[in-house]
Amino acid sequence: MRKRTALSKNAALSKFVLLSAALSVFSATSASASTESHSRIAATAKAYIASRHPWQQLSTTITVQKLDPRTKLSSCPGKLEAFLSNGAKIKRRTTVGVRCTAGAKPWKIYLPVTVEAYAKVMVARHPIAPGTTISANDVSWGKRDITSLGYGYLQSLGDNGGYQSRQSIAQGAVLTPNMVSASSIVNKGQRVQLNSSDGPVSVSMMGIALQSGALGSRILVKNLNSGKQLEGVVTSENSVVLN
Numbered sequence: 072m073r074k075r076t077a078l079s080k081n082a083a084l085s086k087f088v089l090l091s092a093a094l095s096v097f098s099a100t101s102a103s104a105s106t107e108s109h110s111r112i113a114a115t116a117k118a119y120i121a122s123r124h125p126w127q128q129l130s131t132t133i134t135v136q137k138l139d140p141r142t143k144l145s146s147c148p149g150k151l152e153a154f155l156s157n158g159a160k161i162k163r164r165t166t167v168g169v170r171c172t173a174g175a176k177p178w179k180i181y182l183p184v185t186v187e188a189y190a191k192v193m194v195a196r197h198p199i200a201p202g203t204t205i206s207a208n209d210v211s212w213g214k215r216d217i218t219s220l221g222y223g224y225l226q227s228l229g230d231n232g233g234y235q236s237r238q239s240i241a242q243g244a245v246l247t248p249n250m251v252s253a254s255s256i257v258n259k260g261q262r263v264q265l266n267s268s269d270g271p272v273s274v275s276m277m278g279i280a281l282q283s284g285a286l287g288s289r290i291l292v293k294n295l296n297s298g299k300q301l302e303g304v305v306t307s308e309n310s311v312v313l314n
Contacts, residue, residue, distance in 0.1 A: 107144040107171070109137070111151060116167040116182045119153030124161050126188035126218070136183040144180065149173030161186070163218035187216045192224040192245050199240040204254050205233060215245055222247040229253060253285030256308045265292060265303065267313040278311070 113135040121133055154168045155161070163186055170179035193210045203209070207228065217224055225246045228234065234251035244250075257263060257280050265278040277295045284290035284305040292311050293300050303311035 105146055107146050107151075109140075109142070112138065112144075112169050112180065113182065115151040115153050115169050116184055119167055120161060120165060120184045120186060124186050124188075126186065129188040129190050129217070131189070132187040134185045134187075136185075138180070138182065142180070144178050145171070145174060145176040147171035147173055147178075163187075186218055188218050189214045190217050190224075190226070192217065192220070192226060193228075195240045195242055195244045195246060198242050199236050201236055201238050203236045205236060205246075205251065210246065220245060220247070222249055225251070253288070255283040255285050257284045257290065257305050257311070259283045261309075263292060264310045265294060265301070265313055266306075266310060280311070 117133050117135050121131075124131065124133075149171065150173075152170050152172065154170065155165070156168065159165070165184050165186070166181050167184050168179055168181050171177055191212045192215050194213045194215075196209055196211045199205065199209055205228065210228070212226075215224070225234075225248065233254050234246075235254045237250055237252055240246065240250055259280055259282055261280045263278055263280050265276045267274045267276075278292045278301070279295060280290060280292055281300065282290040286305055286307075288305050289302060290305060290311065291300055292303055292313075301313050303313040306312050
């Protein structure tokens with residue numbers, strides 16, 4: 072009799088445990104169905120940045136900061152919409168809004184999104200002293216995240232004349248525009264061809280450079296025929312266009 076009673080109690084306890092487990096699963100499933108998926112929100116923000124960031128031609132990595140697990144938003148019956156605040160621009164790190172305008176409980180939330188964009192840039196192969204004309208032996212090329220290079224970067228040794236270092240450059244440093252200046256391709260005292268045009272009429276004459284100049288820079292020159300000092304723009308290693 073006692074055995075039969077004990078078995079009945081065990082059976083009742085088992086049923087209670089199974090029922091509790093079923094209710095727990097149902098409750099979790101119901102809660103999951105009534106709240107918006109964090110992964111869906113993150114995917115919406117990521118897709119928005121991926122299609123609009125300014126580094127479309129480069130290899131990029133986009134990371135969306137995870138939402139706090141305690142964040143509970145009503146499941147959106149419609150399409151989620153991503154947006155930026157008025158006046159905001161997409162940068163390395165951008166705060167993206169995601170909103171739901173459908174259903175009885177509309178909402179919006181903001182997520183930080185980080186973009187890394189990789190490009191080949193010039194890197195100092197060894198320490199470079201100020202005033203050094205930079206050659207291919209002085210640099211190497213490496214991939215860097217250019218979104219973190221606030222001072223810009225260089226991707227080539229430049230046009231005719233190349234670059235000259237303005238300051239000491241450490242080994243391994245990414246070369247930036249403010250570290251260098253264009254090297255001179257016309258030297259002071261050099262004979263150059265002076266070109267001038269006035270409408271359909273073009274005139275060429277010989278002159279002397281009174282200053283050294285890089286490609287595109289303005290220098291003073293002297294007309295050998297008249298002796299006059301004139302100003303012009305360096306266009307090649309031996310020619311200056313007068314203004």
